[in-house]
Amino acid sequence: MSKERRNRLEQALRGAGVRVTRQRAALLGVIAAASDHPDAAELHARAVAAGAGVSLATVYRTLTTLQAQGVIDKLEFQGEPARWEAADDAHHDHMIDLDSGAVIEFTDDRIERLQAEIAAEMGYEIVHHRLELYVRKSRD
């Protein structure tokens, strides 16, 4: 199923005139398998560990292309290197646990609506947005 999804993706890429090279396939695999939000260096390490010969430069280039194809999303948190995640069909925001570094995803329609409303009030329309909550476990 995950494999099937990957094949569908590869077809889509090919259709968009993007060659599916050994390196790109490897990265797609690594990203699909990741349940966390790794940065470029980490993805590179995992791809290499998986036996794929890929250079870091290519990882960066590939991430950019995959993003352009809408296959993955780039997350830029506070000063840390950019992280990446498989593009989910549904939009979601992020909550970053400052102690553990864990990234938790969430959505809230009410917030989405309010944002659009606020922008509209000022004569703007939202192209995209970023909402990050930097949090700590509340101890009580």
Add this chain to the structure above:
Amino acid sequence: MSKERRNRLEQALRGAGVRVTRQRAALLGVIAAASDHPDAAELHARAVAAGAGVSLATVYRTLTTLQAQGVIDKLEFQGEPARWEAADDAHHDHMIDLDSGAVIEFTDDRIERLQAEIAAEMGYEIVHHRLELYVRKSRD
């Protein structure tokens, strides 16, 4: 009045064990006078233009200290160099006009409340957050 405010600030810094040097005073002035959201290089240029002898390295160091004192806020938008603004008493979020690069400030209590609520639901408390709307003028 702006001058008075600056003096109060300088006293506060001194009280916190932070020396008020010629360079820092100059930067405080430049930041207080700015109605936009300049980056370090721009602040440096303005300070120099105002006749203060300051190095870029010191600008960076000073910005960091002023931020630590809660006097200014650091804004990190999409890939651009960090921008800075005088810390306002009231928290606000930002809307970035993708065409003009203009930064518009706004607040909305409803969003603030919802954020706190969502975090609480998951057992977290918000340390700080970031909400940025990347927008374009809606033409109709």
Add this chain to the structure above:
DNA sequence: GCGCCAGTTGCAACTGGTTCGCAACTATTG
């Protein structure tokens, strides 16, 4: 199947924003 060639890759050198080591200064306190 096979060759062609635009698209891709690896490497190393480069960039741009930001930080750091260190010796020379300087705001404060006594």
Add this chain to the structure above:
DNA sequence: CAATAGTTGCGAACCAGTTGCAACTGGCGC
């Protein structure tokens, strides 16, 4: 005013990310 801990300027270093270029390779066309 002297002592001294905090600051500064400089250039070198850093770090994530990008790029030029020569060598490679998917995937279409035959």
